[in-house]
Amino acid sequence: VFAPPVNRLIGELAKLPGIGQRTAQRLAFHLLSVPDEEALPLADAIREVKEKVGQCEVCFNLAVETTCRICQDERREASVICVVEQPGDVIPIERTNEFRGRYHVLGGALSPIDGVDPEDLHIKELLERVSGSEERSRGAGPASTAAQTIREVVIATNATTTGEATALYLADAVRERSPDVAVTRLASGLPVGSDLEYADEVTLGNALRGRHAL
């Protein structure tokens, strides 16, 4: 019923995650109704991001250059690596201002049902980063500096079934290859501001097991 260019735009919008046919139609009509100066910058921004933004070759976070801004930042502790599923997970952790180390983006979580196996994620690269740092600190190469030793790997995958499975897999893999490196996991417990009454029993169980002295 629409002109072909309109159909095409609706089709492209509907490919976005969480955007159904109806929303796509609404967004298309919005883009049609606004002046060019409001609609075209979106087209330009998509082009620009695809042209300029790639992956950090160290941690697989988003990067405009070959490495990301966090990997380039000398003030960040190189001895702690926080492992996350997606580039978007870096942001909430940065916002806490509690973490001063580096990151490693896996690119997803293990999910055999969906065909996501260890080799589909950047797990090999993580293990190399961690064990490579040990070798360097033992003086195996000329680039050896104490600052490059990785002491701790914080596993910050999602608190979902696949995220937890990935965390267990990574903990084993890191321990096996680099037994001196501490492997930690984000705490599970009551979210701030929540009522005990409405907490699910698994979360509350985790909160109990993780209790600490006051």
Added chain:
Amino acid sequence: VFAPPVNRLIGELAKLPGIGQRTAQRLAFHLLSVPDEEALPLADAIREVKEKVGQCEVCFNLAVETTCRICQDERREASVICVVEQPGDVIPIERTNEFRGRYHVLGGALSPIDGVDPEDLHIKELLERVSGSEERSRGAGPASTAAQTIREVVIATNATTTGEATALYLADAVRERSPDVAVTRLASGLPVGSDLEYADEVTLGNALRGRHAL
């Protein structure tokens, strides 16, 4: 926290209606993660639609040429005009297969609070279409043909406060200028499949007032 091109994309996405900062971020990360062949067609579709699609100069519906496909279609009855608020409203009416006339897109609804006055909508053009057709049918010009006489204006603005106000305004304006033209309004009543129990009293009142013989 993001690289400037990513921030720019998130900003542009967040300008879309109903897309908040979080959704914009999610969509941006999606576009970043898919191959170019999946992301760039969206940019192209936006450009194409802004370049090629404009307004029909007769009815203000979307049009790739100077007039829209419905206005160009000789088989559509020229004697009935259905008045809608937005181009998107044409689609659901076409889907009913109940309407074989032409359209007139107002470009919105009257809303003095939001600064939308009659001169901001395509009301003048509607009145000219309707009264111009009468003059032509009276033999005022050489283009006079009976088929061009408009007999009825169906007001299909939304069943909202502003849509109803617009309908009343249009009914008065058309009647004043073209007293021989019938002005009708879409029926209000129970949606198909709905329970009386859950109907709001205004809708149910409309359904009662609009009752018809079986």
